[in-house]
Amino acid sequence: MNGMSESLRKELNRQFNHELMAAHHYEALAWWCTHRTLPGFARFFRKQAGEEREHADRIGRHLIDRGVEPRVEALPAPESLPESLLEVARYARRLEQNNSRGIHAAYEAALAARDYPAQVMLHWFIREQVEEEAWTAEMVGRVEAADCAGALLELDRHIEKLLEQREEQGD
Numbered sequence: 173m174n175g176m177s178e179s180l181r182k183e184l185n186r187q188f189n190h191e192l193m194a195a196h197h198y199e200a201l202a203w204w205c206t207h208r209t210l211p212g213f214a215r216f217f218r219k220q221a222g223e224e225r226e227h228a229d230r231i232g233r234h235l236i237d238r239g240v241e242p243r244v245e246a247l248p249a250p251e252s253l254p255e256s257l258l259e260v261a262r263y264a265r266r267l268e269q270n271n272s273r274g275i276h277a278a279y280e281a282a283l284a285a286r287d288y289p290a291q292v293m294l295h296w297f298i299r300e301q302v303e304e305e306a307w308t309a310e311m312v313g314r315v316e317a318a319d320c321a322g323a324l325l326e327l328d329r330h331i332e333k334l335l336e337q338r339e340e341q342g343d
């Protein structure tokens with residue numbers, strides 16, 4: 173296997189930082205929920221932050237294995253804080269839609285470079301993003317359907333189980 177092309181290096185390092193940024197933003201959503209006494213949503217988002225860091229690790233490991241040094245860049249804070257739980261859910265959905273675009277751009281670069289190892293590494297992410305977009309869409313729908321304070325508290329009690337069950341079904 174030849175070395176990794178310069179454009180693919182840049183693209184994978186960008187996505188590596190994009191995953192770290194997603195972790196950073198999920199942390200922000202988790203604290204937003206903690207502050208508003210929504211411990212179920214907070215735990216769920218905190219878990220997502222951990223998963224996003226694992227995603228960054230996957231790309232970082234791939235770069236290391238290919239003799240490329242991953243570079244951590246400055247991470248932007250969320251542009252504005254949500255005003256409602258519905259906005260939080262929509263924020264998460266936007267985060268995942270943007271992340272899918274980032275993964276696809278990285279995959280395009282791997283195709284253009286005819287870099288087969290990077291393509292195979294990215295297949296996992298392409299599939300993962302289908303699940304990530306699905307649970308965020310489900311979360312938006314469930315928050316939309318919770319039309320009073322009591323329903324929201326009830327949803328908070330069950331949100332982890334509800335969204336994790338759907339992930340298990342997908343396996």
Ligand SMILES: [Fe+2]
Binds near residue numbers: 191224227
């Ligand atoms: Fe991710």
Ligand SMILES: [Fe+2]
Binds near residue numbers: 194224268271
């Ligand atoms: Fe994600």
